[in-house]
Amino acid sequence: MKRYLSRLLAIVLVFAIAMTGCSSNSAVGLSGDYRSDTLALLQNLRTAIELPEGTPDKAAAQAQARQTINDFASRYRRDSSVIKLSSFTTMRTALNSLAGHYSSYPNRPLPEKLKNRLEQEFQQVETALRRGS
Numbered sequence: 313m314k315r316y317l318s319r320l321l322a323i324v325l326v327f328a329i330a331m332t333g334c335s336s337n338s339a340v341g342l343s344g345d346y347r348s349d350t351l352a353l354l355q356n357l358r359t360a361i362e363l364p365e366g367t368p369d370k371a372a373a374q375a376q377a378r379q380t381i382n383d384f385a386s387r388y389r390r391d392s393s394v395i396k397l398s399s400f401t402t403m404r405t406a407l408n409s410l411a412g413h414y415s416s417y418p419n420r421p422l423p424e425k426l427k428n429r430l431e432q433e434f435q436q437v438e439t440a441l442r443r444g445s
Contacts, residue, residue: 341380342387346394347441350403353384354434357410361430365421378414381407399440406433 342349360377363370385407388394395401410430413422422430 342383344387346388346391346397346400349384349387350399350437350441353380353403354437356380357406357430358434361410361422361427374414374418378411381411397440398445399437402433402440403437406430406437409433 341352357377357380360370360373363373385404388400389404409426410422413420413426
């Protein structure tokens with residue numbers, strides 16, 4: 313009887329872990345539609361970048377941006393239909409730059425040069441999305 317219960321418990325645990333791993337990212341806010349997720353991410357990042365220093369919401373916006381960057385990258389980096397798109401490679405470059413700054417210099421404002429470069433890359437991503445690539 314004890315052996316039966318331990319096996320039953322093991323099966324239930326395996327099933328619970330498997331179902332947790334199969335859950336969708338809908339709680340994260342990503343829809344699964346690459347184009348709409350990218351445009352929403354661009355809007356989030358622009359908001360986080362444009363907030364003036366000293367604003368009480370700045371830290372929360374940066375934390376939200378970091379989380380969204382991680383969620384976006386983990387969702388789309390292995391999607392073979394997306395990784396070939398020029399919008400994705402440009403977006404990944406911008407995300408790596410911004411995430412690198414946030415992790416290396418969390419208490420420093422974004423340099424103007426980085427802001428300009430990010431805005432240029434964001435515009436390239438939007439142009440590529442309009443073209444369908």
